Amino acid sequence: MADEASTTEGPVGARSPRTRLEPAIRRERILDAAEVVFAGRDVTTVTIEEVAEAAGVSRALVYSYFGDKGGVIAALYSRSFEQLDAELSRALEGTGSLPQRIRAVTECYLRFAADHAAAWALIGSAEALSHPEIRLARRVRFERMGSAWGGSPQARILARALVGLLEAATLEWLDGTEVPLDDAVDLVCRTVWLGLSGLEDHEGLHFPTAGPGAVVPRPTARGTERSPRG
Known part of the structure; x- marks a missing residue:
C-alpha cells in the first residue's frame, strides 16, 4: 500500500x-x-x-x-476482539472447574471493556453492526466458537447466546451503572451457570483454553462441577 x-x-x-x-x-x-x-x-x-x-x-x-469510516470502525472492532481473545486465553490458564472458568471469562470481558470503553461501545452501535466486514467477522467468530464445542447447530446457537449475554451485560455495566465490578461479575456468572447447569450433560462441559473458542464450552470427559457458590 x-x-x-x-x-x-x-x-x-x-x-x-x-x-x-x-x-x-x-x-x-x-x-x-x-x-x-x-x-x-x-x-x-x-x-x-x-x-x-x-x-x-x-x-x-x-x-x-x-x-471509509465504516472500515475504520470495522478494523477497530476486529482489533479489539483479537486483543480480547488473547486476554481470554491468558485468563483461562490454570483455571480448574467450569464455574471458575465462567468467572474468569466474565471478569475478563468486564475488565477489558472498562479498559477499552471507546472500542467496546462500538459493539452497541448500529453503524458498526451493519458494516459488512463486522458482520463477516462476527459470523466467523461464532462459527469458530461453535466448532470448539463440536460444530453442531446447537453449539452455534449456544455460542451466540453466551456471547450475546456477555456483550449486552457488559454494555449495560459500562453505561453509567454503579454496580461494582465484582458484583457485576458475580451476577453474570450465576446467570450463565444457571443456564449451563440446566443442560443434560453440563458435567461434561469445559471452556477451551485458547483462542476465540475460549468463550464457549464444549463436551469433554465427564467430571464433577459445582456451582459458583459451591
Whole structure:
C-alpha cells in the first residue's frame, strides 16, 4: 500500500517531516487515534477528518487504508476482539472447574471493556453492526466458537447466546451503572451457570483454553462441577 513521505507520527497527533513509517505501524497508529476520537462519542458524529487529524495524516491516507469510516470502525472492532481473545486465553490458564472458568471469562470481558470503553461501545452501535466486514467477522467468530464445542447447530446457537449475554451485560455495566465490578461479575456468572447447569450433560462441559473458542464450552470427559457458590 502506498505510504506518505511527508509526515509521520510520534505520539498520536504529532507530526515530523519526511519520515516514512511501515504501513502496518501507520495503520495501528491511525486506529490508536481513532479509538481516542471515538471515546465518549456517538459514532455517527465522528468524521474521517477528525480521525486523520488525530493521527497526524491526511484524510486521503485514512481512506486508502480503510475505505471509509465504516472500515475504520470495522478494523477497530476486529482489533479489539483479537486483543480480547488473547486476554481470554491468558485468563483461562490454570483455571480448574467450569464455574471458575465462567468467572474468569466474565471478569475478563468486564475488565477489558472498562479498559477499552471507546472500542467496546462500538459493539452497541448500529453503524458498526451493519458494516459488512463486522458482520463477516462476527459470523466467523461464532462459527469458530461453535466448532470448539463440536460444530453442531446447537453449539452455534449456544455460542451466540453466551456471547450475546456477555456483550449486552457488559454494555449495560459500562453505561453509567454503579454496580461494582465484582458484583457485576458475580451476577453474570450465576446467570450463565444457571443456564449451563440446566443442560443434560453440563458435567461434561469445559471452556477451551485458547483462542476465540475460549468463550464457549464444549463436551469433554465427564467430571464433577459445582456451582459458583459451591
